[in-house]
Amino acid sequence: MAQEKVLVIGAGPAGLSAARELTNLGVDVILVERESYLGGTPKKLKYSLLFPELRPASEVLDPLIKSVEENSNVKIYKESIVEGAKSEGNGFIVSIKDKNGKVTTEKVGAIIAASGFEHFDSRRKYEYGYGIIPNIYQISDVERMLSENKLVTTKGTPPKRVAILLCVGSRDATVGNTYCSRVCCAVSIKQAMEIKQRIPDAVVHIYYMDIRTYGLMEDKLYWKSQLEYRVGYIRGRISEFMRGPDDTVVIKGEDTMNLNRALVVPYDMVILANGMELGLGSKQVAKALGLEFEEHGFVKPLDPDRFPVLSTRKGVFLAGAITGPKTISDSITEGTAAAIKAYEYVTKGVWEEPVKVQVSSH
Amino acid sequence: MPIPESEKPIIKGVIQKEKVIVDGVEVDGTWNAFLIERTQTGYDPSVWDEIANTLEGVTISACWQCGTCTSGCTMREYDDNFSPRRFIDLARKGDKQALAELQDSLWRCVSCQKCTHRCPKGVLVEEVVHAIHNYALKHGLVKKDPGTIFDELFLETVMKNGGRITELSLASAAAKAGMVTFSLRDLLTMAGPILKSGIYKDLLKPAKIKNWDKIKQVLEEAMKEEVVPE
Incomplete structure (x- = not known):
């Protein structure tokens, strides 16, 4: 058997995890990354602490990056994209283009697409004033502010009153996103606790429609934030933000638990919990590989229940947020799953097709 | 214009x-x-802090607003505005104005404890509602309610009458405070039994409990203290 090779697109948690597992199985990996560093979006936006354990992002990612970077069986193309993939036998001939336009071709047995997501750009919700009104940030901006320990308003002082608005760009038909982004509740509550840890006398209010700290995060985040940090929860979706005096932000909303009044409340800082979208990077990958999209705009798996890491094209596997919003730990799990599926494919030619099973109606 | x-x-x-x-x-x-003014210039975060730092209100932070307390509440059937869930929400947000608007309901808890037993988060709802009411009283958000007036009257009568309470002393104190009114007919009806039973003697010379002077001192000292949870 000739030395098998697998192409992994994207060096985020899912791609790194897939690359590590494949090399453990004795398969060579070609890793293509758009940025000049490994680590994906968590590194790009400098994530601070990860929920629900509140441990530094680098504690989770750095060992993964190191194990891939130092592995001689992984060939890494940084600042490069995959331009196309021609089928040849059961494998592919892929062309990889670097930033100078130089194209290299590689012969691989399988492809794992793990190019991830991009955060929703809150400027698309013009009424929220992001990018126009000072002191309005997104959770993706605040992660960097927290990790660099520079959480300050335009006045240069730590904020004393903070409002966090959930579901920005998620569960919103006006921007075409009818899905829940899954992680923003947890990230926002984590950020609220981080803010309270650093500025104990700050007032932090979370405006929500539902709190989705699902599974084991319920007490670790939602309950804890109220018991230990007294983070306030106000049910209602803020409809617009105004510039208040002295660079404050004035919100307009409704407290839907207490219908006695509409709310006009001033804050020093507003954080928009912007959701997840496929993003241009993954769209390009999907186009280059000839993958299909599902109804929410993410890449469609062959069968979302039975084969979540198989794509609709034979020999192409999917991992991480390319198929929908995911946590970092889920992405690492999927990277592992995609790696074993790719291994089966390149060594034994295993490719399961979904079978229609006759089920009697009930 | x-x-x-x-x-x-x-x-x-x-x-x-x-x-x-x-x-x-x-x-x-x-x-x-x-047009009605609708500016809410911000909630007062000190309300939550202060209530959570009292012995009764310490569990307020655990509430997650499910409404189990209110849906089974005894008082709710008689007063649409009586909602422990809502009192807790307003107190935690620090919406003093809304709490003040609820002053005719805030005091009406009958302490049946159904809410406390059913709360899925272990909030001692009955105690917390009292803590919220106490806060509102202390900060003058609400007028003194009949419940509090009667409690004070009761305590005052006990202290005045040597550690004991009697029907006659309490009733006359309540009448004096305007909480009950007696018609001439009521008084005439009551006069016979009062004289016959001899309870009028309590009014003239209260039957003190043993060592009342010492106990009184202890009570007075205890009432001065404000208990704060550890």
Whole structure:
């Protein structure tokens, strides 16, 4: 058997995890990354602490990056994209283009697409004033502010009153996103606790429609934030933000638990919990590989229940947020799953097709 | 812009305000007769902190607003505005104005404890509601309610009557405070039994409990203290 090779697109948690597992199985990996560093979006936006354990992002990612970077069986193309993939036998001939336009071709047995997501750009919700009104940030901006320990308003002082608005760009038909982004509740509550840890006398209010700290995060985040940090929860979706005096932000909303009044409340800082979208990077990958999209705009798996890491094209596997919003730990799990599926494919030619099973109606 | 003469009959009866500010914009003319100010200039975070630092209110932080307490509440059947869930929510947000608006309901808990037993988060709801009410009383958000007035009356009577309470002493104190009124007929009906049973003697010379002077001192000292949870 000739030395098998697998192409992994994207060096985020899912791609790194897939690359590590494949090399453990004795398969060579070609890793293509758009940025000049490994680590994906968590590194790009400098994530601070990860929920629900509140441990530094680098504690989770750095060992993964190191194990891939130092592995001689992984060939890494940084600042490069995959331009196309021609089928040849059961494998592919892929062309990889670097930033100078130089194209290299590689012969691989399988492809794992793990190019991830991009955060929703809150400027698309013009009424929220992001990018126009000072002191309005997104959770993706605040992660960097927290990790660099520079959480300050335009006045240069730590904020004393903070409002966090959930579901920005998620569960919103006006921007075409009818899905829940899954992680923003947890990230926002984590950020609220981080803010309270650093500025104990700050007032932090979370405006929500539902709190989705699902599974084991319920007490670790939602309950804890109220018991230990007294983070306030106000049910209602803020409809617009105004510039208040002295660079404050004035919100307009409704407290839907207490219908006695509409709310006009001033804050020093507003954080928009912007959701997840496929993003241009993954769209390009999907186009280059000839993958299909599902109804929410993410890449469609062959069968979302039975084969979540198989794509609709034979020999192409999917991992991480390319198929929908995911946590970092889920992405690492999927990277592992995609790696074993790719291994089966390149060594034994295993490719399961979904079978229609006759089920009697009930 | 002043209201035109021709429009005045239309808004007759509507209270015209001197100045109305809606969303930070001052509105004048006809509009200020119709629009209601709706500026909530921010919640007071000290309310939550202060209540959570009392012995009764310490579990307020655990509430997640499911409404189990209110849906089974005894008092709710008689008073639509009585909602422990809502009191907790308003107190935690620090919406003092809304709490003040609920002053006729806030005090009416009958301490049946159904809420406390059913709470899925272990909030001692009955105690927390009392803590919220105490906060409102202490900070003058609400007028003194009949419940509190009676409690004070009761305590006062006990202290005055040597550690004991009697029907007659309490009833006369309540009557004095205007909580009960007796008609002449009531008094005549009661006079016979009162004289016959001899309970009128309690009024003339209260039967003190043993060592009342010492116990009184202890009680007075205890009442001065404000208990704070560790």
